Structures are given as structure tokens and as C-alpha cells.
Amino acid sequence: MTLHIETPLVESRAMSAITGRSVWLKLDALQPPGSFKIRGIGYACETYIARGARRFVSSSGGNAGLAVAYAGRRLGVPVTVVVPETTTERAKALLHLENAKVIVHGASWQEANAFAQSLIGESDAFLHPFDDPLLWQGHATLIDEVFRFGLKPDAVILSVGGGGLMSGVVEGLHRNGWNDVPVFAVETTGAASFHAAVKAGHTIELEQITSIATSLGAKRVCEKAFQWSKNHPIQSVVVSDQSALTACERFLDDHRILVEPACGASLAVAYENAPELKDFSNILVVVCGGATSTIDQIRKWGRG
Ligand SMILES: *Cc1c(COP(=O)(O)O)cnc(C)c1O
Numbered sequence: 001m002t003l004h005i006e007t008p009l010v011e012s013r014a015m016s017a018i019t020g021r022s023v024w025l026k027l028d029a030l031q032p033p034g035s036f037k038i039r040g041i042g043y044a045c046e047t048y049i050a051r052g053a054r055r056f057v058s059s060s061g062g063n064a065g066l067a068v069a070y071a072g073r074r075l076g077v078p079v080t081v082v083v084p085e086t087t088t089e090r091a092k093a094l095l096h097l098e099n100a101k102v103i104v105h106g107a108s109w110q111e112a113n114a115f116a117q118s119l120i121g122e123s124d125a126f127l128h129p130f131d132d133p134l135l136w137q138g139h140a141t142l143i144d145e146v147f148r149f150g151l152k153p154d155a156v157i158l159s160v161g162g163g164g165l166m167s168g169v170v171e172g173l174h175r176n177g178w179n180d181v182p183v184f185a186v187e188t189t190g191a192a193s194f195h196a197a198v199k200a201g202h203t204i205e206l207e208q209i210t211s212i213a214t215s216l217g218a219k220r221v222c223e224k225a226f227q228w229s230k231n232h233p234i235q236s237v238v239v240s241d242q243s244a245l246t247a248c249e250r251f252l253d254d255h256r257i258l259v260e261p262a263c264g265a266s267l268a269v270a271y272e273n274a275p276e277l278k279d280f281s282n283i284l285v286v287v288c289g290g291a292t293s294t295i296d297q298i299r300k301w302g303r304g
Pocket of ligand 1: 035037063064129130159160161162163164165166215216218260263288289290
């Protein structure tokens with residue numbers, strides 16, 4: 001048994017027509033908690049239980065926290081999520097719906113996270129949102145499924161926040177012998193911590209996050225993501241918030257699935273037939289999903 005589901009892999013006729021290439025969608029927006037995160041977090045939670053954990057603790061009011069809450073409910077393990085005062089009512093309601101205990105603490109994520117860390121006892125497991133080898137192993141199942149399907153893409157487009165998804169997808173490419181398949185690592189302006197790391201030659205902490213794509217809002221990517229940029233063909237791409245928002249609206253029209261701007265960033269690269277795609281004819285887009293946006297919010301942001 002796994003906590004994630006095997007998601008559909010479908011061609012986007014709309015994106016294929018726009019780009020003149022075959023564009024394939026791995027629909028992880030359809031995971032029960034709304035994003036790919038359950039792949040890695042589900043795997044990590046099962047591993048931590050096997051090692052004796054009796055409670056899961058998270059400090060994410062976003063999709064990582066939702067995945068921990070979902071995993072805990074399914075496994076019968078209590079979950080505590082510490083979130084800052086800035087967390088939306090919607091995010092708290094979604095966590096409650098998964099039976100998580102929600103503690104509101106502090107003005108920033110840093111304060112919430114510090115409090116969460118102080119709660120960790122011997123029989124607790126803390127679930128990091130992106131920097132944990134167990135997460136990457138779990139995320140890699142996304143590529144195992146594409147491999148089993150029998151489709152070898154000539155490029156993969158995915159979004160980067162802290163770099164957990166990318167580290168997992170590249171691990172998946174390597175464990176299936178697809179070391180030669182390049183990855184486009186997409187971020188939004190104002191959340192481009194991977195772009196900054198590649199430019200600087202080392203990971204770097206952004207002063208602040210100014211993008212509306214909050215799920216990409218890690219100020220610093222994990223070391224593993226940066227290391228992969230030296231051991232795998234990875235190209236950093238940065239798109240505007242507006243491009244990500246427009247892509248979300250088009251995707252809802254074309255595929256009847258609502259995703260966060262964090263995911264819209266990757267979709268925008270295909271919808272805009274970005275020049276970076278020029279050498280590729282069979283492209284896989286990781287539709288990473290996200291449960292924290294509503295269409296009203298996306299339209300409001302889109303109007304500026
Ligand atoms: C977490 C998340 C990301 C970024 O993943 P990282 O592992 O932090 O790079 C992208 N999109 C969505 C919807 C997410 O929830």
C-alpha cells in the first residue's frame with residue numbers, strides 16, 4: 001500500500017497544438033491531498049512509523065502540511081501542524097478537515113517553525129517540506145510511473161520551491177536509466193532561489209519572497225537540488241506571476257483542473273512555447289497541483 005495514488009498521464013491536446021510538440025501531463029494535482037507532496041511525505045511518514053514515531057509534526061500551512069495531515073489520518077497517527085498568524089482560514093480549514101491539530105503561533109513562518117521544533121519529543125517525527133532524502137525517494141515514484149507507462153520524454157518541466165520535487169524527479173530519472181533527460185526548473189520572479197543558487201555557484205538565501213506563488217516561497221533551496229544542477233542537465237527558467245496566473249486560468253478551461261500559481265509557473269512554459277523548448281518534441285509537464293488557491297483568488301491576483 002502507498003498513501004499516494006498512481007496518477008493519470010495524458011496528452012494535452014491544447015498545449016501540443018500551441019507548441020507544435022507532444023506535451024504530456026503527469027496529473028499529480030489529482031493526489032488526494034491536492035499535490036505531489038504526498039508521494040514523498042507519505043513515504044517518509046510510513047518510514048518514521050516503522051522507526052517508532054507516534055506523532056507527526058509539521059510547520060507548513062501549505063501543501064506539505066496537508067500531506068502530513070492526510071498521511072496521519074490514513075495511518076491513524078496524530079498530527080500537529082504549527083502555522084503562523086498569516087495562514088489563511090482556508091488552509092486551517094483544510095488541515096482541520098484532515099483531523100490535524102492546528103496551533104497558530106508567531107508572525108512569521110520562522111517563528112512557527114521554531115515553536116514546532118521545540119515540541120518535538122522522542123516519539124515524534126518532524127516532517128520537513130522539501131529537505132529529506134526520504135521525500136526525494138517518494139517523489140521519484142512519479143517518474144517510475146512514467147517509465148512503466150512506456151513514455152520516454154525528451155524533456156521534463158517542473159516547478160521549484162525548496163527543490164524537493166526536483167531532487168525526487170531527477171532521482172527518479174536516474175533510477176530508471178534516464179540520466180540524459182534534461183529538466184527545466186521553473187520558478188516565479190520573487191521566489192527564484194534556485195535561479196539565484198545557480199547564478200552564485202552555491203545556495204543563497206533570498207532576502208524576501210515577493211511572488212504570489214507561496215508554495216514556491218522557500219528562501220533557500222536544499223543543497224541536494226543545487227548538487228543536482230552539477231550532475232544532471234538542468235536549466236533554470238523564471239516566469240512572471242502574471243504568466244503563472246494566466247496559465248492557471250487557461251488550464252482550468254482546457255483540462256478542468258484548478259492548480260496553484262506554483263504549478264501554473266510550469267504550465268506557463270508550455271503555454272507560452274518558451275524558446276527554451278525549441279529542441280524538444282516530447283515534453284513531460286509535472287502538474288504538481290496545490291490545494292490552497294481558489295479561482296476567485298487567482299482571478300483577483302490576475303487583475304493585479
Ligand atoms: C511544494 C510545492 C512546490 C515546490 O516543491 P519543492 O519540493 O518545495 O520544490 C510546487 N508546487 C506545489 C503545488 C507545491 O505544493
